[in-house]
Amino acid sequence: MGKGQETRERLLDIAELSVLAKGFGATSIEEIIAEAQITKSGFFYHFRDKNELARALLQRYLDREDGLLDELFDRARELHDDPLHAFLIGLKLLAEKMADLPNGHPGCMVAAYCYNERLFDPSVRSLNRTAVLGWRERFVAMLEEIAAVYPPRDDVDLQSVADMVSSSVDGGIILSKALGEPAVLSKQILLYRSYIKLLFSPTVD
Amino acid sequence: MGKGQETRERLLDIAELSVLAKGFGATSIEEIIAEAQITKSGFFYHFRDKNELARALLQRYLDREDGLLDELFDRARELHDDPLHAFLIGLKLLAEKMADLPNGHPGCMVAAYCYNERLFDPSVRSLNRTAVLGWRERFVAMLEEIAAVYPPRDDVDLQSVADMVSSSVDGGIILSKALGEPAVLSKQILLYRSYIKLLFSPTVD
DNA sequence: AACCAACCTGACCTCGAGTACAGTAAATTC
DNA sequence: GAATTTACTGTACTCGAGGTCAGGTTGGTT
Numbered sequence: 001m002g003k004g005q006e007t008r009e010r011l012l013d014i015a016e017l018s019v020l021a022k023g024f025g026a027t028s029i030e031e032i033i034a035e036a037q038i039t040k041s042g043f044f045y046h047f048r049d050k051n052e053l054a055r056a057l058l059q060r061y062l063d064r065e066d067g068l069l070d071e072l073f074d075r076a077r078e079l080h081d082d083p084l085h086a087f088l089i090g091l092k093l094l095a096e097k098m099a100d101l102p103n104g105h106p107g108c109m110v111a112a113y114c115y116n117e118r119l120f121d122p123s124v125r126s127l128n129r130t131a132v133l134g135w136r137e138r139f140v141a142m143l144e145e146i147a148a149v150y151p152p153r154d155d156v157d158l159q160s161v162a163d164m165v166s167s168s169v170d171g172g173i174i175l176s177k178a179l180g181e182p183a184v185l186s187k188q189i190l191l192y193r194s195y196i197k198l199l200f201s202p203t204v205d
Numbered sequence: 206m207g208k209g210q211e212t213r214e215r216l217l218d219i220a221e222l223s224v225l226a227k228g229f230g231a232t233s234i235e236e237i238i239a240e241a242q243i244t245k246s247g248f249f250y251h252f253r254d255k256n257e258l259a260r261a262l263l264q265r266y267l268d269r270e271d272g273l274l275d276e277l278f279d280r281a282r283e284l285h286d287d288p289l290h291a292f293l294i295g296l297k298l299l300a301e302k303m304a305d306l307p308n309g310h311p312g313c314m315v316a317a318y319c320y321n322e323r324l325f326d327p328s329v330r331s332l333n334r335t336a337v338l339g340w341r342e343r344f345v346a347m348l349e350e351i352a353a354v355y356p357p358r359d360d361v362d363l364q365s366v367a368d369m370v371s372s373s374v375d376g377g378i379i380l381s382k383a384l385g386e387p388a389v390l391s392k393q394i395l396l397y398r399s400y401i402k403l404l405f406s407p408t409v410d
Numbered sequence: 411a412a413c414c415a416a417c418c419t420g421a422c423c424t425c426g427a428g429t430a431c432a433g434t435a436a437a438t439t440c
Numbered sequence: 441g442a443a444t445t446t447a448c449t450g451t452a453c454t455c456g457a458g459g460t461c462a463g464g465t466t467g468g469t470t
Contacts, residue, residue, distance in 0.1 A: 004417060021323040026230020028457065040459080042418050050458070107320060114382040115317045118226040132383045154399045160392040167376030167393050174375045175368055177319040178337045187365040188372050194359045195396075198403040208437095209447060233427065245428085247448050255428070 008046045008056075010036050015057055020107030024054060024116045054113075055124050061109035062131045069138065072097065083145040084200050091165075091193040095186040098172075104182030111170045136162050150200040161199070168192040213251045215241050220262055225312030229259060229321045259318075260329050266314035267336045274343065277302065288350040289405050296370075296398040300391040303377075309387030316375045341367050355405040366404070373397040 014035045018027040029050065033043050047053045076090035098105060113120065113128050139162035147158060172188030175181075219240045223232040234255065238248050252258045281295035303310060318325065318333050344367035352363060377393030380386075 002416085007417080018323075020320065023228030023230050023321045023324070025228045025232075026321065026324055029459090030457065039419050041420075041461090044459070045416090045418060108379075110383055111316070111379045112320045114379050115225065115312060115320050116228045116231065117382065118223075119228070119231055128383050129385065132380060154403060156396065156399055157392065160389070160396055163380055163389060164376075164393060164396050167373060167380055169376070170379045171369075171372030171374070171376030174313075174316045174319050175337060175372055177322065178315055178333050180334065184365070184368060187362065188369060191361065191365055191369050191400075194361055195400040195403070198359060198400070212447080234429095235427065244449055246431090246450075249429075250446090250448060 004046070007036070007038065007042070011038070011043065011046060011053075012057055012060055015053060016061070016109070017106060019057060020109070020112055023112065024119055029053075051121055051124065054120055055127065058109055058113060058124060058127055058131075062127070065131075066134070068097070069094075069135075073138075073142070082149070083142060084150055084196075087142050087146060088193055088197060091189060091196070094169075095189040095193070098169075098189060099183065099186035101182065104176055105173050105185055107177065108170050108173050110166075111173065132163075132166060135166050138162075139165050146200055150202060152199050153201075154199060156199065161196075164192060164195075209251070212241070212243065212247070216243075216248065216251060216258075217262055217265055220258060221266070221314070222311060224262060225314070225317055228317065229324050234258075256326055256329065259325055260332065263314050263318060263329060263332055263336075267332070270336075271339070273302070274299075274340075278343075278347070287354070288347060289355055289401075292347050292351060293398055293401060296394060296401070299374075300394040300398070303374075303394060304388065304391035306387065309381055310378050310390055312382065313375050313378050315371075316378065337368075337371060340371050343367075344370050351405055355407060357404050358406075359404060361404065366401075369397060369400075 011032060014032050015027060018031065029040065029043055033040055036043075047056065072093045073086070073090040076093060077086045079089050080086045110128055110131055113124070117125060136159060140159055143158045143162055152158075168188045168191070169185070172185035175188070176183075176185040216237060219237050220232060223236065234245065234248055238245055241248075252261065277298045278291070278295040281298060282291045284294050285291045315333055315336055318329070322330060341364060345364055348363045348367055357363075373393045373396070374390070377390035380393070381389040
């Protein structure tokens with residue numbers, strides 16, 4: 001990574017934490033460059049304007065998130081052939097990952113952007129939408145594979161069950177933040193796992 | 206309601222929508238007073254500073270939310286004596302209420318404040334925390350009553366199952382907003398309901 | 411040695427934000 | 441009907457925000 005890329009990443013790191021803690025509108029370029037020890041002109045060399053910072057921030061977050069999900073659920077599939085058990089293992093790995101964050105989850109960019117939507121141009125909003133649709137697709141594929149083997153014990157829409165992964169994570173993050181109890185997030189993921197277990201297991205216990 | 210209270214409520218209405226759409230930091234007093242057709246000094250007559258607006262906004266939101274939950278779950282209890290079925294009915298009523306919002310849910314103040322936490326003084330943050338704890342308490346009480354009659358079919362922590370109500374709502378709101386699909390929220394609540402059904406029902410069908 | 415692109419710095423501009431404070435018209439109280 | 445309170449308006453101030461532009465330094469290419 002060249003010197004320019006390094007600076008850019010540093011700017012994004014600083015911006016990311018600030019955006020998750022104060023929102024995009026309250027995150028000033030002034031404060032980012034102060035922490036990054038760079039001048040304002042230096043900042044604008046890397047990003048044309050604040051909206052380009054927003055786009056880059058979201059894109060980087062989504063790439064990382066996709067990478068993490070690939071890693072965890074691929075690993076889960078390695079550990080178990082059965083689609084249901086692989087999914088349950090993947091959820092456990094995810095819960096553990098979330099529990100291992102030292103200061104709790106810093107926040108979900110997608111959620112932060114939802115509560116700042118009016119600030120962004122359509123391209124950023126569409127990026128956000130596409131990301132959530134991607135997660136839906138990812139988990140719907142797993143769930144269909146599961147449902148083909150284990151008929152669900154309740155009449156549910158698999159697409160919504162797929163959405164529930166994102167919902168549990170985003171909801172869990174909010175509760176963790178509001179309560180100041182980082183553990184809440186992983187507990188919510190494990191409850192989703194419990195639902196999947198009950199929904200698809202032929203016998204329970 | 207006197208003239209002053211009326212103005213105050215109008216200011217809060219305008220601020221609420223803006224905060225949920227752009228975040229608190231990006232919501233300017235200037236824009237609020239422009240829409241409310243009042244001067245800046247008029248605004249500061251009602252609120253000492255921006256932080257007092259924040260507190261009033263959250264307080265009003267929480268009062269309304271508590272009122273709504275009281276209404277729905279009291280009504281549910283009227284409709285069915287059994288604690289499990291009453292809870293399931295309450296969740297259905299909640300899902301319907303959420304589905305009936307014409308333009309989708311405008312957003313949860315608690316969630317918005319979580320992603321703006323650094324902007325507020327400790328009293329506001331503590332108000333936010335207390336609210337979530339209140340919801341936890343409310344639903345834990347219902348779940349304990351249920352669990353006393355119907356032993357849960359999975360080894361779960363009832364406090365987390367209680368938190369899952371808030372988590373489903375907040376997660377559902379975020380997905381709805383990100384996707385531009387208002388229906389997602391009520392579907393997530395109904396999935397939580399499905400989980401409760403599977404978790405406590407002696408027989409499934 | 412000359413050049414050039416990448417990576418910045420410094421000085422400057424404009425605008426709107428939050429805030430202060432003095433004044434005032436209308437309603438309410440005494 | 442005088443005094444007080446409520447509910448504002450008008451004016452003025454400061455500061456930090458996002459953004460521009462012209463210039464400078466550095467390390468590698470020709």
